[in-house]
Amino acid sequence: MAEPIRVLLVDDQQLVRTGFRMILSVADDIEVAGEATNGSQAIEQVAALRPDVVLMDVQMPVMDGIEATRRLAEQTRVVILTTFDQDDYLFDALAAGAAGFLLKNSGPEMLLEAVRSVAQGHALLSPEVTTRVIAQMNRHRAAPGRPDAIAEVDLTERETEVLVAMARGLSNAEIARELFVGEATVKTHVSNLLAKLGVRDRVQAVAWAYRHHLVD
Structure with missing residues (x-):
């Protein structure tokens, strides 16, 4: 046991x-x-x-x-x-x-x-x-004026899209449907962006997105 x-x-x-x-x-x-x-x-x-x-x-x-x-x-x-x-x-x-x-x-x-x-x-x-x-995250969509935060951690365009979708509260399956990719691909993107952001889980990733104004 x-x-x-x-x-x-x-x-x-x-x-x-x-x-x-x-x-x-x-x-x-x-x-x-x-x-x-x-x-x-x-x-x-x-x-x-x-x-x-x-x-x-x-x-x-x-x-x-x-x-x-x-x-x-x-x-x-x-x-x-x-x-x-x-x-x-x-x-x-x-x-x-x-x-x-x-x-x-x-x-x-x-x-x-x-x-x-x-x-x-x-x-x-x-x-x-x-x-x-x-609700707070969705008041504004991804902020195009903050490329510095994305570049600093070297997020790809797709990883950024996944992060914003996570901040909107979407599950991996929902993100996969929205981006027209497989769920396994989404899981890979999530793992990669968590590593790049230096965070342990999705909640911390959403908090990062909030702090850096990818969403507000």
Whole structure:
């Protein structure tokens, strides 16, 4: 049998940690490796426990979740869990390296899906957040006046088209249909542009596109 996904819970409210622990305990493929009450403790616990996924609150004493995520993103996968549905938290979390962003009222099934998806190397945003990100990205199409950002990372024209389509929220299959290419070809372009951008996943790529105004 495969090893269970080890999760670290980081939240300054014990009731919240207890609730998440109860939800995760019903899954045979997930185990709670430990808990922390602030970002500083989270850093210590990650070093000691080596969890696969960290469920991280935003507002905590000593060190907040955004700063902790920034320090941990290279060591483990972080999912931000917050009650504060604010754009600054969302984009700060993505820029810090979070692999997921969920609202605490997303529900048990979404929480389990986030842990499994992120542990497999994917990224996941709650539906409310995804809709808002796409809405912001789609306010303007690709900006023809920003060739400098593209040239700096040596993106090809096709890779740029794929990146913009990703920022619009399209799946690989949808991108393939729009660009009249095979899905395997799209996957290759995605892998290449992730490597060129120096990012781990699609969420980070979309954040890069947003920061460099390929989409706005």
